[in-house]
Amino acid sequence: MLPLWVPGMAVGMVSLHLLQKLLFPYLWQDLRDLLQAMGHGLSAAVRRRRGQFPTVLGRFVKLAQEQPHKPFLIYDGCVHTYQDVDRRSNQVAQVFLHQGGLKKGDTVALLMTNEPNFIHVWFGLAKLGCVVAFLNFTIRFKSLLHCISNCEPKLLVVGADMLGTLKEILPSLQKDIDVWVVTKDCTLPSVHTLLDKLEGASEDPVPVHLHCDNDLKSSVLYIFTSGTTGLPKAAVITNLQVLNAAGGLCAFGATKNDILYITLPLYHGSAALVGICGCIELGATCVLRKKFSASNFWNDCKKYNVTLIQYIGELCHYLCNQPVKEGEKDHKVRLAIGNGIRSDVWREFLDRFGNIKICEFYGTTEGNISFLNHAGKIGAIGRTNFFHKLFSPSDLIKYDFQKDEPFRNKHGWCEKVKKGEAGLLISKVNTKNPFFGYAGNKRETEKKLLHDVFKKGDLYLNSGDLLVQDQENFLYFWDRIGDTFRWKGENVSTAEVSDVVGMLDFIQDANVYGVLVPDHEGKAGMVAFTLKPDKTLNLEQIYEQVVTCLPSYACPLFLRLQETMEMTGTLKQQKFRLVGEGFNPSVITDPLYFFDSSKKSYVPLTKELHAKILSGQMKL
Template identity: 40%
Template sequence: MPLKARLQRDWRFARGLNRTLKRVKSIASDSPNLICDDLQAAVDQWRDRSAITFEGRTLSYGELDAMANRFAHWGKGQNLRRGQTVALFMPNRLEYFAIWYGLSKIGVVTALINNQLSGLALAHCLNISAAACVIVDAETSPVFEAAKTLLEKPLNQWILGPAHGGQRDLVQALKSCSQLPPDKIVREDIRAHDTALLIFTSGTTGLPKAARITHVRAQLYMRGFAGATGAKSTDRIYVTLPLYHATGGLCALGAALLNGGSVFLRRKFSATHFWGEVVDEGCTMFVYIGELCRYLVNQPPGEAETRHKIRMAFGNGLRPDIWPVMKQRFRIPEILEFYGSTEGNVSMFNFDGREGAIGRAPKWLRKRFNVRLVQFDVETEEPIRGTNGLCIECGPGQIGECIGEIGGDARSEYSGYVDRAASEKKVLHDVFEKGDRWFATGDLMKSDGDGYFYFVDRIGDTFRWKGENVSTNEVAERLLGVAGVKEANVYGVAVEGAEGRAGMAGLVVGPEFDIKLFGETVARDLPPYAQPLFVRVLPALETTGTFKTRKMDLIADGYDPGKIKGPLYFNDAKRGYVKVTKGVFEKIAAGLVKL
């Protein structure tokens, strides 16, 4: 890269980092300044400006605060005390943010429950939250009712809407609650290291875990993105992500509301309505996660997709193959990709727009970042240690686990999960010196000589086949380049008598998909050990509410035609991909077929 271009790139990065650090430098764990105080300051500054629009109704900052105050006084009226928890089980709606903002004013924790959960998973989240009561609406109330018998203790159910049976009418209760702020004395002994929210992991590999979001961490999210995005009071952010997740509920709202901007909130994502609403609402930014951008790219072209005022899209999980398409087809001037985990202490930003990179920690700022990559054994699922018992740092291009040093300052603290044992499992000891502690992200990455980090795979998703490590993420990216493949989920399956796990791909395909052409492309573009041994065609990929693909049920199905509906293929060494019949399955299971 020419010197001038390199200097321009480094200047963009330094400017973005400086914006961010300016907003977060005063955050301190022992401070009495809480996330609700940050939000109150924004209300006081921009009281009459529009804050949130949802389904035709707009609240100003002052009206939003008044609503939050009603919820605070309702909580006081229910004798909810500091440290107690209220479960919030609702889809995106106007009151969502106001509920947890208001409850934080009286020191009450809000557990943000994924509104797509039901049955055992829902009951599990409610149980581990230790909630004193649950707030629902007409959409989620029947789901809660169906899971009640699985709860460890009865929960009072408050509904935003007409009450039935044993439900309590929250709308009616709020009418008698004051719109004035509660006295600060009710939270005078609370500090920023105390818990503000519970946010749950996505549950792609098991039941969700409850991550403790302290006031410090909520401030880092909200203030951090207020700085990182460079958002202004004139910006309007399109939020279609669920508010129970940190990216939509904290990062995006913080970018808007701590800068005097506004939010257009949607109940849930719709690829069909996306660009039309962005144009109609005059949005200047939007937030993405996971595969949301691929859904946009898979839509037929429309005139609204280039008639917008979007100046930035920010989020995480943008696939490298989609990145240039997003910029060119939709004419998006800037994409801000970032990396972070709900429960962890590692965060990175790609301020200067290197395509495919999830963040950057340049050499000249290495000491300012707590992030490192260490060599990792995918079979034992443990970091590799040298003869001295310490971990070995990766060099450029080497794949390793991303870890974050746990320190005493706000940015490197690790608050973990409600379950202390689960929290401790994520901590590595004696990493680079005796006595140090590092948070293990569970993500495999690689970095280059310029300090850019690239996501490779989740630990547990990467598998070994024929003596080689196979990244499900990298294979999926290659498969998405094959004609007719719209979506791909790659995973490893056990094969009787074979070492490791064989690659299998679940595909969503279009009418132009041809299995023979697919096989030819795979044989050309992937090494033998990375070529999927099995392929199944699915009507759709099962995803979480944050667009992460689920693998558990697919892995459980394996390659058994008795469990699988729809086309299923085996990559025969001589004939290419052939249909898996009962006879073929039995031969493979008996070890009679060369793999």
């Protein structure tokens, strides 16, 4: 017969379990995430004590020895094993060491599209201890030259399919920058070729001391971000940040047996750090595509037995907009990892393409905090908890939209918002959660920091994002502060667009902002502008100007011609009313125009055309 205390204990344990489920439903998941993060950090510490450098590059070199014949990259049907990529990157390192004159600590700018050579050059330069700056291959002229000069590279390496862009900027490029192209020959003056030199280069590793680095806070990459205002800025990426990002796939349950499909551009942190470096951390395989294709997406997944995919919200939206086909659930994809997917697209994606776990996360290129939505709650970008705040302190604070700055009370302190209210995400900056800022831009680095937030002497990073937290501590993206808005998965700088439009001799002032378009991610670009006295409007010339000087995602879709430019009391351009009015010709009396690529001009935005845009008949 059981002792009397046994049933009592059983009842007590059941009661505690039910109480935990009711009051702390995510307790065990929170503990699991904590232990996983601690294990990741402990593993790195143990490797460092053993003399193994806990960097992603060190991990890759080790894998090339342990699993040399395992596919690392699959591109256009061609398999590149871990050993293949290691040896090819060794050749790149040898060429640049002996013929490029590079040394440890030099910066090299990389202007290449998605291809294996991007990885070969990146890793080869990393083996020399160089800092590699990833350039956005869609930007042009002034912006591209700004990015190159901003990171002060010794070399610029350009892909074979980017020679047209190189030709445009070559006359204006600084003379002390050596230019290399990934071709066998080139007719451009003073340009070095790489592929011909690789043919006879040694496959032996370069001396390990060149990339040996015990300092996890050493800079290894520059990844450009438009931030909140102005031209792109070079976010400093350290070994520590690369390691943290590389652990993302593992955190969502990926394993070495998975095959990841990457169609996002490698100059993005998501594709390069979470994707490529994440595969290295796991020892997994990556299928790389030149660029995203909605019509070929699922065919590729089936062809290469893909089990993981990376996304941004717009990618999922494009897939859902494809015509319905037979067998859309006939694939092996089990996890989709990314950010920015809308709740309605999330639901449609799951209904249409099968039992795929959507792993939404939040993180900025230069930020010192991230959130993961392990629970798969639709619409949430992640979740915070006691353990998360213990190691990565953050808060949502009130924001003054009229002053366009964090709200401070009569005592000068910031105030936290209540659950359910939108607040500016800030994260504490300390030795465990550092902010490395922007290369060569102390002013912009300082602008990202908030001093004396809750008490004298504290320091926080301004994320620039407004989030909402619900009662279960799930977080939801609400909007971005400042002048930047997102369109087609990219940050659009209003200052950059304004500068380009303002170059036209008939434009007096240009006010750039984003407007919501139903059933589209982000905001579409719109320019309210005034004409100079005695000048006439030339819509074809505006079209030509923006198409030539801006990346496609930054070209404004709508124009609004005003007689006078509205200003705030502090002489800033007024945007709030304009954003609210959108592009509706039934509400706005000013002349409106729409970007029509078929006519290579802006055309009057009529009520009929407006209706077609809203119904989806007119593709944006």
